[in-house]
Amino acid sequence: GNSVTQMxxxxxxxxxxxxxxxxxxxxxxxxSLFWYVQYxxxxxxxxxxxxxxxxxxxxxxxxxxxxxxxxxxxxEKGSVQVSDSAVYFCALSASSGYSTLTFGKGTMLLVSx
Amino acid sequence: xxxxSQTPSxxxxxxxxxxxxxCDPISGHTALYWYRQSLGxxxxxxxxxxGTGAADDSGLPNDRFFAVRPEGSVSTLKxxxxxxxxxxxxxxxxxxxxxxxKLFFGSGTQLSVL
Numbered sequence: 254g255n256s257v258t259q260m261x262x263x264x265x266x267x268x269x270x271x272x273x274x275x276x277x278x279x280x281x282x283x284x285s286l287f288w289y290v291q292y293x294x295x296x297x298x299x300x301x302x303x304x305x306x307x308x309x310x311x312x313x314x315x316x317x318x319x320x321x322x323x324x325x326x327x328x329e330k331g332s333v334q335v336s337d338s339a340v341y342f343c344a345l346s347a348s349s350g351y352s353t354l355t356f357g358k359g360t361m362l363l364v365s366x
Numbered sequence: 367x368x369x370x371s372q373t374p375s376x377x378x379x380x381x382x383x384x385x386x387x388x389c390d391p392i393s394g395h396t397a398l399y400w401y402r403q404s405l406g407x408x409x410x411x412x413x414x415x416x417g418t419g420a421a422d423d424s425g426l427p428n429d430r431f432f433a434v435r436p437e438g439s440v441s442t443l444k445x446x447x448x449x450x451x452x453x454x455x456x457x458x459x460x461x462x463x464x465x466x467x468k469l470f471f472g473s474g475t476q477l478s479v480l
Contacts, residue, residue, distance in 0.1 A: 257408070289471075296370070297409070297457070297471040342408050353399065353422060354469070356408030 255280045259343045259357035266333055266364050274328040274360050276317075276343035284345040286310075286319050286326040287354065291340045300328075300341070338364045368392075370472035372458050378478045379448055387443040387475045391460030398441050399469065400433055401457040409457055415441060416463060448479045 260275045278284065288300040288310070301310035306321035315330045326343060340361050344354040371390040379385050391398050396417055401409035411425040415435045423433075430448075435441040445452055455476050459469040 294473075296473045297459075297469075299468045302468075344408070353411050353414055353425075354401075354409070355411070358406065358408045 255284070255345060255347055255355045257343050257345055257355055257357035259341075259360050261358075262340075262361035264360060264362045266362070268335055268364055268366050269332045270364075272328070272330040272333045272337075272362065274341055274343075274362070276326045276328065276357060278324050278326065278343075278345050280324075280345055280347060280355075282347060284347050286317070287344040287346065288315070288317055288326070288328050289342040289344060289356075291342065291359075293339070297342065333362070333364045335364045335366055338362055370458055370460050370470050372456075372472035372475050374475060375473065376476045376478075378480065380480050381448060381450060383448050383479075385445050385448055385477065387445075387456050387477070389441045389443070389458030389460075389472060391439060391441070391458070392470055393439075394462070395460035395470070396438070396463040397461045397467070398435060399459045399461075400441070400443050401459065403455045403457055403474070405454075412443070445477075448477075450479050453477055453479045 256279045285304040287302045289297045290300045291297050301312040303310040303319035309318045317328045340359045342359045343357040373388045398415040400412040403409045413433050414422040418438045430446045433443045455474040457474045459471045461467040461469050
């Protein structure tokens, strides 16, 4: 079946540090890949997505590249801010015609001033 | 409304009781999803509605769980004979229904079964 594995947290960084959160997946066919973010006290929000191999999704300074050869979709940001502190979820959607998502366990990011 | 609304935000019940959780999706969204998030885990898919019908209920864990969406908008997730293992945050999401369309999530209902 489909599955998503992401690095365990918490990830603790100082402001302006470089961020990488690793995500790998297992799926049949050609899934679409997503990063969702959950800020404290808020619901899940789509951060970025990529729907085919070698696509790069980007938003708010975050980016991730769909790597089919390594089945990965690592999230990166060049310079994190305190406001980026949140839980980040990697997810995939199988090519089934609708958007049911399989999520990873989430990675908490804590950014200190 | 402006976003997906879920009520109640918190529900405490006793083992064996029946509970109903409500989801009010974004107006005009034809697709509606229920997910369950246990502590320290990512959300797990329960059921997907397209309009009034359940297009995929493969994630429902057993026959104690049931969901309806009679008029194609508001949905209710119903849990019979609740067990302590049902304690989790129940999330609802909606979308316009297109493939891989962005899902809009509600803030969830925290269910605690004592």
